[in-house]
Amino acid sequence: MIAEIGHFTLILALLAALAQSFFGLAGPGLERPSWTQATRPAVWVQFLVTTLSLAMLVAVFVQNDFSVEYVAANSNSALPLLYRVSAVWGAHEGSLLLWAWILVAWTLAVALLSRSLPEPFAARVLGVLGLISVGFLAFTLFTSNPFLRLDPAAPDGRDLNPLLQDPALAAHPPMLYAGYVGLAVAFAFACAAMIEGRLDQTWARWTRPWTTVAWAFLSIGIALGSWWAYYELGWGGYWFWDPVENASFMPWLVATALIHSLAVTEKRGLFKSWTLLLAIMAFSLSLLGTFLVRSGVLVSVHSFAADPARGMFILAFLVIIIGGALTLYAWRAPLLRSEAGFEFTSRESFLLFNNILLVVAAAAVFVGTMAPLISDALGLGTLSVGRQYFDPVFLLPSLPLLALAAVGIHSGWKKGRISDRRQSILLALLGGVLLTLVLVLGVWEGAKILTPVGFALGLWLMLSALIDPIDRWRRKLSMTRAVIGMAIAHLGLGLFVVSITAVESYTSERDLALAVGESGRIDQFEYRLEGLSTVEGPNYDALRGEIRVFENGKEIGLLHPEKRNYWVQRQVMTEAGIDIQLGRDIFAALGEDLGAGRWSVRAQVRPLINYVWFAAFLMALGGVIAATDRRYRGRPEPAA
Amino acid sequence: MNRFLLPAGVFVLLVVVLFVGIQRAPQKTVIPSALIGKPAPAFTLPVLGSADEFDSASLRGQWYLLNVWGTWCPECRNEHDMLLEIARTDVLPMVGLNWKDDDASALEWLRVLGDPYDVTAADREGRVAIDWGVYGAPETFLVNDLGVVVYKHVGPMTPEIWAREFLARLPKASADRSNVQASGADTSGAAIAIGAGS
DSSP, X not given: OHHHHHHHHHHHHHHHHHHHHHHHHHHHXXXXXHHHHTHHHHHHHHHHHHHHHHHHHHHHHHTTOTTBHHHHHHXXXXXXXXXXXXXXXXXXXXXXXXXXXXXHHHHHHHXXXXXXXXXHHHHHHHHHHHHHHHHHHHHHHHHOOTTOBOSSOOSSOOOOOGGGOSHHHHHHHHHHHHHHHHHHHHHHHHHHHHHHTOOOHHHHHHHHHHHHHHHHHHHHHHHHHHHHHHHHSSXXXXXXXXXXXXXXXXXXXXXXXXXHHHHHHHHHSOOHHHHHHHHHHHHHHHHHHHHHHHHOSSOOTTOOOOOHHHHHHHHHXXXXXXIHHHHHHHHHGGGOOOOOOOOTTSHHHHHHHHHXXXXXXXXXXXXXXXXXXXXXXXTXXXXXXXXXXXXXXXXXXXXXXXXXXXXXXXXXXXXXXXXXXXHHHHHHHHHHHHHXXXXXXXXXXXXOTHHHHHHHHHHHHHHHHHHHHHHHHXXXXXXXXXXXXXXXXXXXXXXXXXXXXXXXXXOEXXXXXXXXXXXXXXXTEXXXXXXXXXXXXXXXXXXXXXXEEEETTEEEEEEOOEEEEETTTTEEEEEOEEEEOSSEEEEEEEEEEEETTEEEEEEEEEETHHHHHHHHHHHHHHHHHHHTOGGGSSOOOOOO | OOGGGHHHHHHHHHHHHHHHHHHHGGGTTOOOOTTTTSBOOXXXXXXXXXXXXXXXXXXXXXXXXXXXXXXXXXXXXXXXXXXXXXXXXXXXXXXEEEESOOHHHHHHHHHHHOOOXXXXXXETTSHHHHHXXXXXXXXXXXXXXXXXXXXXXXXXXXXXXXXXXXXXXXXXXXXXXXXXXXXXXXXXXXXXXXXXXX
């Protein structure tokens, strides 16, 4: 019964979304105010029935109703409650329903917070969002319905993929989807502006906070995924340039560019058509990511159940949504002219370079991700693109971008005003270089070529980000959330660069072959395997190692890596033992049984790795603070 | 030409690529190789961790496996246990082609994880890999007793692939051996001659 209610409300949701897009687009288009006014109620209806549908799916999981095929395929009676809930989005069908729900939740937020917008414009935004909802709900209903019954019912379920039985990964998809879907809001604002053929500074002010919050969610989502890969995949790596990772990283890069170009459009009314294009691209890349992950066209370590029929559906959807938007763009963008000019050292030109470099970086990642597909499509054979391509190609635009940021955050609008701050910026650079010397010569020994470059750029940016808040504090000037948010986000970026540099330069890692009582060395560290025991979890048993780690003979950590054997899927998972310390992680993962009582142990000591994720969190925090600035709240003046 | 049309143009190209991608997705597992049915490229390379040279001509007259790997390749580690498993069955000689790697880490890898190969050739500059048309590690080639490449697998070796694509192609006598788990007394066993110099 519950599954049927879920199925039925899903159908209702599709109908409500159709109504929402119809009223939202046809109402203002045909100038029928009563239709326009029906848009918001339609959003409410869609929200309520979609929420009900999702709640029903959660309910069948909680109840262990194995007569529902999706539950039988992705859950098990021994699965703990938390994971029975997160199993809802543990596979394709439920992920889509969650996507659709988050989309309608964002839409409702837009409906509620857009009272001050001109009615036709708000309706158009909601109409475009409704169109996207239609696509996702229809996709769920017709190709990936999670409510289908299994007859006869399964006695027990096949269990959730053990890889996904993890708290970080339970939170990772909702965060990521919230980011993707948030970009749909920016996309809808762009489409509505193009339909009206008008884009002014007020438009940018409406769009900015939504984009920034979406970007913050995306940052957190990516960081959680990377953190999970680090401790769960057993390799200690945190980024693999895997197609699925790239699928989330490309929209992030473009969204970052969009945030910055929106600033220019808001403050100066410039870059209008470029901002529109970025808004379209950011969401298009999110959709493309979904396509790549779901359709099986790219083989990935994350491989979801791939299905060409679903791929065809998403492709058609991509053509309608992105193709439609780009056609609209080709038609309307030429109408948007910006009159104002700016000087070379003004903030406008810094942000222009920022945009160019970010888009170049995104394009480089795009080319690397798509190259295997393109080469295959052209019949050139199969190609694999890895770190050897991505690392240098990504660094090339990123390094100048950092230097640009350290200077650019102090530039003024319109006219270059850098000279006022020249001293502070140079002081920050000097500080960065000195601290780099301390790190390279004092704290850690030895360096690769890029080590001092990374440290210096990161530290420079961190110090530079602090100049403005400190200056305002000293002069007792007002401290707006925009200023604080910007400082925190750039501080986070600097910290991110410093910590990545430390991890890439000073990680000690080695595979050791250890029997109980034996020890092995990596650099100044000694790993001793003290014992092996078997432990039992709710749905797995595990071999648990006890490893003591010494540095120069002094004990610095006790690790308990596990090798878990999940009963239902008979899958063996490594659960790394990690001792998180202030400045580093001591890491061990149990590998294979080498025979004769010896086990391979992957031993790593990674400095500052935790700061990589903390830095991502700082960036997101900065974004949220900036997005709640006073000028976005309160009552914005009516549109020009 | 309207420059605002450019994004739409790029998008059309992308859609074409994706469309072709979907059409081909089901056949992803079958990787065509220009080499299949052709003679395996001959090579002479230093033996990893020794002063000897390995000449591929020494394998003439027997079926063998050539596995391309490197310590920098995560998938190679994933397939390593399967390779050890295959080595244990002693069906055919296994040649490792250590691709663009440094000898020290490669030797360490084999010491710690176990060595499935009868001989490992060090292709430090990746020239031999180019002759063999290697796109990315791991790749595994099956070569028959006439020196012709019979099959090529891209990606990690799995029990299914091994049974379906490799064992099924081997002549019956040696394939059976893997089931019986014959002890080392077999005279037609896998001996690889390593010639000094060339």
